[in-house]
Amino acid sequence: MRTSTQAEVNLGGVxxxxxxxxxxxxxxxxxxxxxxxxxxxxxALLEKSxxxxxxxxxxxxxxxxxxxxxxxxxxxxxxxxxxxxxxxxSFFINAQGRVVAHYDKIHLFDVNxxxxxxYQESSRFVAGQEAVLVKGVGYALxxxxxYDLRFPQLYHDxxxxxxxxxxxxxxxxxxxxxxxxxxxxxxxxxxxxxxxLAPAQHGQHxxxxxxxxxxxxxxxxxxxxxxxxxxxxxxMAELDLSQVQQARNKLPCLQHTRDYQLKTIxx
Numbered sequence: 001m002r003t004s005t006q007a008e009v010n011l012g013g014v015x016x017x018x019x020x021x022x023x024x025x026x027x028x029x030x031x032x033x034x035x036x037x038x039x040x041x042x043x044a045l046l047e048k049s050x051x052x053x054x055x056x057x058x059x060x061x062x063x064x065x066x067x068x069x070x071x072x073x074x075x076x077x078x079x080x081x082x083x084x085x086x087x088x089x090s091f092f093i094n095a096q097g098r099v100v101a102h103y104d105k106i107h108l109f110d111v112n113x114x115x116x117x118x119y120q121e122s123s124r125f126v127a128g129q130e131a132v133l134v135k136g137v138g139y140a141l142x143x144x145x146x147y148d149l150r151f152p153q154l155y156h157d158x159x160x161x162x163x164x165x166x167x168x169x170x171x172x173x174x175x176x177x178x179x180x181x182x183x184x185x186x187x188x189x190x191x192x193x194x195x196x197l198a199p200a201q202h203g204q205h206x207x208x209x210x211x212x213x214x215x216x217x218x219x220x221x222x223x224x225x226x227x228x229x230x231x232x233x234x235x236m237a238e239l240d241l242s243q244v245q246q247a248r249n250k251l252p253c254l255q256h257t258r259d260y261q262l263k264t265i266x267x
Contacts, residue, residue, distance in 0.1 A: 001031065001199075002232050003038040003171075004206040007048065007057050010036050013232065015064060020234045022068045028136075030073040032199045032215075033088070033146045033171045035061075037078060040207045045124060049080045058091060058099070066097025071136055075169025075199055076105065076145050078125075085126045090143050090169065092134045103143035104128025107151050113175055121147075133161050139241060142194070146170040149184050152191060159192035160254055164244040166194045171201040177212025182224070190222035193248040195239050202230055220247035 001017075003010050014031060021029045036057040039045050052058065058077060065072045074091040081087050088105040106128045108121040131154060132143045142158030142165070149168050158166060166188060172181055181198075189196040195218065202213025217226040217237040226237040248254065 001035065001201055002203045002205060002211075003032070003034055003036070003201060005037065005039040005041075005044070006206075007036045011057055011060055014061060017234050018064045018068050018070065021070065021236070024234075024236050026070060026236065028071045028073070028139075028141075030075065030167055030169060030197055030199045032075040032201045033169045034076055034078065034201065035074050035169075038171070038201070038205050038207055038209070040209060045078050046080065046084070046086060049078045049086055051081075052079050052089070052102070055079065061091075062093050062097040062099065064097075065093045065095060069095045071095050073141065073143070073167050073169070075167075081126055086124055087128070088121070088125050088145060090132075090145055090167070092136075092141065092143065094136070101132055101134045101143070103130070103132040103145070105145040105148060106131070106154065107147045109147040113173065117173065117175070119173075131157055131161075133158055133163055135162070139239075140164050142166045144168055146172065149188065150180075152188065155188045155192050155194075156254070156257070159194055160257075163192070163194055164241055165239070166192065166196045168196060168198040169200075170198060171209075172212040174210050174212050177214065181212060181214055182216070185216055185218050186222040186224070189218040189220055190251075191253065193220045193244055193251070193254065195219060195241075195244065197237075199235075202232065220244050 072093040078086045079089045090103040092101040112118045134141045140162045142163035198216045200215045201211035215228040228235040
């Protein structure tokens with residue numbers, strides 16, 4: 001996606017995605033971080049956002065899931081949690097159009113990349129406190145968002161809890177994407193023996209930011225099996241979930257995790 005400051009326009013893109021995915025008989029559709037709205041102007045995101053129970057765009061996506069009989073992971077929506085703060089919240093919606101789980105982004109993007117590119121996500125968003133695993137029909141999906149990707153313990157814990165697919169909906173910056181995106185996604189797949197699905201924002205956005213794109217599907221052996229480098233639209237992939245156990249049989253890293261103590265020696 002290339003999410004704009006106009007939620008109705010963005011919902012039109014989501015609906016087009018449903019239509020295209022349905023033509024390919026998709027069982028699961030994922031969208032990027034900040035699916036319904038991207039607006040960096042001071043106060044704009046809070047002003048345009050809603051409480052979860054009242055969010056009309058979430059309700060519309062629920063209706064689309066029901067219409068197309070498709071499980072959906074909404075990468076995230078800015079949800080108002082009080083008068084001054086938001087949650088960067090993922091939603092898993094089943095094929096009956098019901099929200100069965102949500103996940104609030106745990107790791108907030110507070111960074112200074114230099115050349116005037118700074119982000120302070122914690123100034124607007126409240127960090128999540130819970131990791132979330134959704135057990136769907138025939139698969140188990142671990143929920144994460146964007147900057148979470150840099151914290152491997154979260155992915156390890158989701159895999160140990162039973163995940164065979166990990167979702168990383170994102171709006172990665174261009175410099176960090178060029179440097180780290182593919183490497184980090186492949187590493188998370190290799191470490192956990194999971195498929196990794198990473199729907200991404202791409203291009204020059206209406207609010208002035210530019211995102212890296214490169215939506216990816218990575219298999220449990222760390223191989224990129226599908227990629228959409230740029231532009232908007234739907235990336236399709238077929239997942240053979242038997243590959244999860246095959247990878248873990250070859251490299252049973254999850255079974256070999258050990259507790260240890262760290263000793264520091266000063267010289």
